Amino acid sequence: MRIRLLWAALLLCLFAGAAAAQSRTLTGHVVDAAASPVPFATISEKGTRNAVQADASGSFMIRVARLPVTLVFSATGYAAHSVSIDEKHSGKPLQVALTRSTATLDEVVVTTLGSTRSAKEVGTSVARVRASELTMAKVSGRATRLEGKVSGLVIDGRPDRPKAETPMAPVATETGTAPSRPKKYGKQLTAGELNDFRKWKLWSDYTESDFETSSSRWGLRFRQRYCVQVQNELRGPVAGAAVFLLHPDSRDTVWRAVTDNTGKAELWADGAGHEEGAVAYTVACGGTERRRALPFRRGINQLTVPVACAVPEAVDVAFVVDATGSMGDEISYLQAELNDVIGGARARHSDIRLRVASVFYRDRHDAYLTRHSDFSEDVAPLLDFVSKQAAGGGGDFPEAVDDALATALDSLHWSASARTRLLFLVLDAPPHDEARDRMDSLVRRAAALGVRIVPVVCSGIDKPTEYLMRCLALATNGNYVFLTDDSGIGGKHLKPTTDEFKVELLADLLQRLIDEACYVAPCDPQLLQPAPVALVDSGSVQLYPNPTHDVAHLVTTKAVRELFVTDFTGKLLQRLSAGIKTRRWHIRLGAYPSGTYLLRYFVEDEGWRTARVVLLR
Numbered sequence: 001m002r003i004r005l006l007w008a009a010l011l012l013c014l015f016a017g018a019a020a021a022q023s024r025t026l027t028g029h030v031v032d033a034a035a036s037p038v039p040f041a042t043i044s045e046k047g048t049r050n051a052v053q054a055d056a057s058g059s060f061m062i063r064v065a066r067l068p069v070t071l072v073f074s075a076t077g078y079a080a081h082s083v084s085i086d087e088k089h090s091g092k093p094l095q096v097a098l099t100r101s102t103a104t105l106d107e108v109v110v111t112t113l114g115s116t117r118s119a120k121e122v123g124t125s126v127a128r129v130r131a132s133e134l135t136m137a138k139v140s141g142r143a144t145r146l147e148g149k150v151s152g153l154v155i156d157g158r159p160d161r162p163k164a165e166t167p168m169a170p171v172a173t174e175t176g177t178a179p180s181r182p183k184k185y186g187k188q189l190t191a192g193e194l195n196d197f198r199k200w201k202l203w204s205d206y207t208e209s210d211f212e213t214s215s216s217r218w219g220l221r222f223r224q225r226y227c228v229q230v231q232n233e234l235r236g237p238v239a240g241a242a243v244f245l246l247h248p249d250s251r252d253t254v255w256r257a258v259t260d261n262t263g264k265a266e267l268w269a270d271g272a273g274h275e276e277g278a279v280a281y282t283v284a285c286g287g288t289e290r291r292r293a294l295p296f297r298r299g300i301n302q303l304t305v306p307v308a309c310a311v312p313e314a315v316d317v318a319f320v321v322d323a324t325g326s327m328g329d330e331i332s333y334l335q336a337e338l339n340d341v342i343g344g345a346r347a348r349h350s351d352i353r354l355r356v357a358s359v360f361y362r363d364r365h366d367a368y369l370t371r372h373s374d375f376s377e378d379v380a381p382l383l384d385f386v387s388k389q390a391a392g393g394g395g396d397f398p399e400a401v402d403d404a405l406a407t408a409l410d411s412l413h414w415s416a417s418a419r420t421r422l423l424f425l426v427l428d429a430p431p432h433d434e435a436r437d438r439m440d441s442l443v444r445r446a447a448a449l450g451v452r453i454v455p456v457v458c459s460g461i462d463k464p465t466e467y468l469m470r471c472l473a474l475a476t477n478g479n480y481v482f483l484t485d486d487s488g489i490g491g492k493h494l495k496p497t498t499d500e501f502k503v504e505l506l507a508d509l510l511q512r513l514i515d516e517a518c519y520v521a522p523c524d525p526q527l528l529q530p531a532p533v534a535l536v537d538s539g540s541v542q543l544y545p546n547p548t549h550d551v552a553h554l555v556t557t558k559a560v561r562e563l564f565v566t567d568f569t570g571k572l573l574q575r576l577s578a579g580i581k582t583r584r585w586h587i588r589l590g591a592y593p594s595g596t597y598l599l600r601y602f603v604e605d606e607g608w609r610t611a612r613v614v615l616l617r
Helices: 001-024 130-135 209-216 325-329 331-348 380-388 400-408 433-449 461-477 508-518
Strands: 024-031 041-043 049-054 059-064 069-074 082-087 094-095 107-110 126-132 190-194 225-231 241-248 253-258 264-268 282-285 288-290 301-304 312-323 353-361 368-376 420-427 450-458 478-482 501-506 542-544 552-569 573-588 595-603 607-616
Touching: 024 069, 041 059, 041 241, 049 059, 082 094, 094 241, 190 508, 209 331, 209 461, 225 241, 225 282, 241 264, 253 264, 253 433, 282 301, 288 301, 312 325, 312 331, 312 400, 312 508, 325 331, 331 353, 331 380, 331 508, 353 380, 353 400, 368 380, 368 400, 400 420, 400 433, 420 508, 433 450, 433 461, 450 461, 450 508, 461 478, 478 508, 501 508, 573 595
Parallel strands: 024 094, 225 301, 312 353, 312 420, 420 450, 450 478
Antiparallel strands: 024 059, 041 049, 041 069, 069 082, 107 126, 190 478, 190 501, 225 264, 241 253, 241 282, 282 288, 353 368, 542 552, 552 573, 552 595, 595 607
């Protein structure tokens, strides 16, 4: 017995020693050649995404998985410096001295979004400022020297104005709380949106080989789509209703979803193990069924349920944010953007019960795994919670995305009845490979709860992660949002696999998505107002009657071969094709509930055109 206890003690010591050897916390100070602190320097572990920033006094703390390790120290205006650290030097604080950079500027092209590009890359008017005009100016700060040379740029010395060359992110403390730092301002980050529901054929941007590679990697493939439109007997959309895709024989639930604010639900049969068309599934909602449900390519499944018109007042919006070290280049800007988005949504939608919540997450073995602020109609506590978070930890590429989603779905108290539930997932890395099965379970739970996931991907994302995030959006009736390089903030941003997208300010894009999700057609069709539409560019066309009770007649300026019907968010509902090009179209809308619809068509030499029509039933 004593021998067994001795062996157990030895094993514990060995495991404890191994665990300690696998993780080290390194501390120190970053100074310049005169031994003065270099504030907000970036400290990164070479060959990984593990990075933190020093505080205002140059102090830093970074956790590494193992030794030896090489740390790279960099700061604006200084040359990067690498330091190799082994076991011998790991026990005492480091003193790292940086030297001023001797690099010079040639020519700067300043765009209205603050990005730096060559003149050939910029299609709009630019102002050129040569390096000599900066170095010869008898004022301090490069931004000040640009005043009067760049249209729209005015610099003053007031403390409430943004300064040039402010640090990009706060350093993380051991508890993950952000220290005081210069304020970032919103409406600087740029982004694009990719909504796969606007495509007639899913994944058409991918080659079959690329699709098979990505779908095999994550075990997710969403191709067998069944779209259901639920309306009441007064032809109004029904929001917040549970909808089921059922196997015709066993009556097992293949997929469960909840109708959105337009009364539509997205159901998927890919996980059932059958090829498309092999099984005639049933769709059901509130005791109403449709046997032999139509796959999307054959039409929308219309269900009419005997319920009174009711417009839920609650709108739940949660922000789930990656707070690992690799987010250090953008997280403080994102915090400012979220402040603008949350405050703006509250101001624009005072007539609804807007509830907001947030989850910040890191990775296993970090200072914390997840922390959250639950739903509340009072936005002040949430804004305070968000402002106190900082980037730190991480180390490898994958992060605890699955734990973050589990916290959001299980620990946040979502409204039992809501017109929409949005979850913005802000991240720059995928989940760990071993979380693959759990991600499948989580996305099914989100769909069943009616939580629409909107990934917002930042710098450093790769193609397999893009595929996974687009799957999360498709499965839960969400959108895919991605930051772009146009702002000049953060690292390199991946362009999505798609044919076209529009660049917007991130804050405006998120506010638009919230606005679209908040809109619900009133119970009385006579009170119907046009829904918020991002872009209507119909050119000189005739569209009548408008509003219409069923058929709308459209006469285009040039003959076209195809016309698409979408809801007001751009989600594709119907494709109309003509044998030959024609200018006259007769569109029957009577099967849809009252609301705003878009008619989209492509005109040669002009591009896409969009006309808006209001349907009153």
